[in-house]
C-alpha cells in the first residue's frame with residue numbers, strides 16, 4: 194500500500210467517491226472536494242491509502258482549539274476515516290491512523306480527538322485496543338438525526354476519544370510488533386466485574402441484561418461493559434433491539450463516566466458466537 198498526503202482536487206474527488214461507498218444513501222453526509230481542499234490548505238490533513246491506482250482508504254482531520262483549565266490549547270480533530278469494504282480488517286485503518294499520528298506530531302500537536310459510535314465493535318477495537326485512545330466523554334445524539342445508510346434510524350450517540358500522541362501507552366500500541374491479544378479472562382481474573390452480562394435470545398441475537406446495576410461491587414478498579422459484536426447486523430435484524438442497546442449502554446456509560454471511570458481497553462473474542470467488551474478503569478486511582 195502507498196500511504197500519502199492528498200492535496201490535489203483529482204485525489205480529493207476520489208475521496209468523495211469513496212465516502213459515497215462507505216456512507217451510502219445521502220449526499221448531504223459527504224464532505225465535498227472544496228471543503229477538503231480548504232481544510233488541507235489551512236493545516237488539515239487528508240491521508241490516503243492506494244492499492245496501485247485505486248484509493249482504498251483515507252483519514253481526514255483539521256486543527257482545532259480546546260478549552261482547558263489553563264486556557265485555550267491547540268489540538269487536531271479527526272473527522273472521518275473510511276476503508277473500502279473489501280480492504281477492511283487488514284490493518285489499513287491502523288496504518289492510516291499511524292500516518293495521521295506522524296503528521297500531527299510533526300505539526301507540534303500532542304492531542305487528536307474524534308467521535309465514533311460506541312456500539313461499533315470494529316471501530317472500538319481499532320480506536321481503543323489497537324491505537325490506545327481513551328474515552329470518558331459520552332455525547333447523546335451528537336449529530337442530531339443522521340441520514341446515511343450506516344447511521345439512519347437511531348440516535349447518533351458518540352464516544353469522544355482522546356488520543357494522547359506522546360504518551361508511552363500510545364507509542365507502545367503503535368509499534369510494529371503488536372502487543373499480545375488479551376482475552377476477557379485476563380481481565381476477569383484480575384478482579385474485573387461485568388456490569389451488564391448479556392444473553393442470546395432464541396433468534397440468536399444478543400440481548401442486554403435489563404436490570405444491570407450501574408455500579409456493581411464498587412470500588413472496583415476495573416469494570417467491563419458488553420456491547421454487540423456486530424451492531425450493523427443486529428440493527429438490520431431488529432431495529433427495536435438496536436434501540437434497546439443504544440439506550441441501555443447510554444445509561445451505563447453516562448453513569449460510569451460521571452463516577453470517574455475511563456474506557457481504557459477493549460476485548461473482541463471472535464468465534465462462532467463472537468463477544469465484545471469495553472474495559473473501564475477507575476480514573477480516581479493511578480492509571481497504568
Ligand SMILES: CC(C)(COP(=O)(O)OP(=O)(O)OC[C@H]1O[C@@H](n2cnc3c(N)ncnc32)[C@H](O)[C@@H]1OP(=O)(O)O)[C@@H](O)C(=O)NCCC(=O)NCCS
Pocket residue numbers: 215272273274275276277280281282283284285286287288308309313314315316318319323422423461469
Ligand atoms: C472503522 C474502519 C475505519 C476500520 O478500518 P480497518 O482497516 O478495518 O481497521 P483495522 O484492520 O486496522 O482494525 C480493525 C480490527 O478490528 C477487528 N475486527 C473485525 N471485526 C470486528 C468486530 N466485529 N468487532 C471487533 N473487532 C473486529 C479486525 O480483526 C482488526 O483487528 P486485528 O488487527 O487485531 O485483526 C473501517 O471498518 C470503516 O471504514 N468502517 C466504516 C466507516 C467508519 O465507521 N469510519 C469510522 C468513523 S468516521
